[in-house]
Amino acid sequence: MGRKLGLDLDQVVAAATQIADSEGLGALSLASLASALGVRSPSLYTHVDGLDGLRRQLTFHAARLLTVELTDAAEGLEGTKALTAIAVQLRSFAHRHPGLYETFLPAPTPDEDPDLASALEGPVKLVGSVLASMNIDPIHVIPLIRALRSAVHGFIDLELHAGFGLPDDIDDSFTTTINLVIETIAAVEEKAMLDQA
Amino acid sequence: MGRKLGLDLDQVVAAATQIADSEGLGALSLASLASALGVRSPSLYTHVDGLDGLRRQLTFHAARLLTVELTDAAEGLEGTKALTAIAVQLRSFAHRHPGLYETFLPAPTPDEDPDLASALEGPVKLVGSVLASMNIDPIHVIPLIRALRSAVHGFIDLELHAGFGLPDDIDDSFTTTINLVIETIAAVEEKAMLDQA
């Protein structure tokens, strides 16, 4: 006993990710994680500040991963193409990492946990910058970001939690949903350009 | 000890609702509920089948309450007016009963829990009947219901879990979000009527 396994935070987070994504975030306990790592649960306190700390680290990991994925997805695209690519990639992330996706809510306020709050801003800022380059009246930007986020997140959340009764054509429904919002955004852009002229 | 308090299921569910709505569904335990009722936790097994059974009863209660509220809200309205009224009332329900709202997800599949699944269909059917009376190509009905549900649920979920960083004008953003979807639905209806002619 007492031998060192050389366990570090990355391995802990990787194993936690595995559990959360395959069995659900709710199934991630210090006990289950310790067991997966071949260690006793108190040992995890060396790497992580209890269960809350573990979840916090998982959220950081998720935010970093997602930010990279979305940035790559939008790479070289502009306007509605970029928005669509981001939405599709976010849904793909949620499918591949349902446990990590779950860690995004509830989100901490900036005064509760400034570091985590700012890590979570990455994706929001990305969408914001796309809209900023889209010639939209600044007054409309925030409501439109929220509409898009709501539609995409709502769809994913319902999909992940069996909210849609019928299994048919879920991909089609997703396309309809995001096109509906993104085309409206494009229409607002059009209008802004006409008003300018 | 051993005196009968005449506790019944309604009182149990009412107290559970109170806890879930004020402290969050996660704070609803048999221990906290028993304590609120002045009773020991094993006593609750007389009224409810464990914690899972309690949550199930809470979901039934929530579904009944919501179905009544939405039906009343849509009373006498048609088309986009009805859809707007339903969306607004759903958000209001979520504000007044965040704990009950949370019980709607995850939703059981019809073969897991047929009774509960059918209780949850109430609100969905209501929206379906509004759309059915709206002269929309049946092929589009399901995707449009899903788009509306996604947008409304996503907005509520983000709002309840502090997903929106800025506090400004959340009501406005909600209006924007649902108008965006509902106006698109109206446009699809228009188009269907033109095609008919």
Place this chain on the structure above:
DNA sequence: TTATATTGTCTAATGTCATTAGTCACGCGA
């Protein structure tokens, strides 16, 4: 190379919760 400090794991103990089994008081109907 040996002594020392640090690090990572362990065992032991406590407290909270859900759950099950079995006990017993209350009050209604015969």
Place this chain on the structure above:
DNA sequence: TCGCGTGACTAATGACATTAGACAATATAA
């Protein structure tokens, strides 16, 4: 008044999280 069912109870078990403190393995310094 008797008896019996209902609805509470206590006791016990097992899964967790968490803290404290022991100890072995490694890294560092003399």
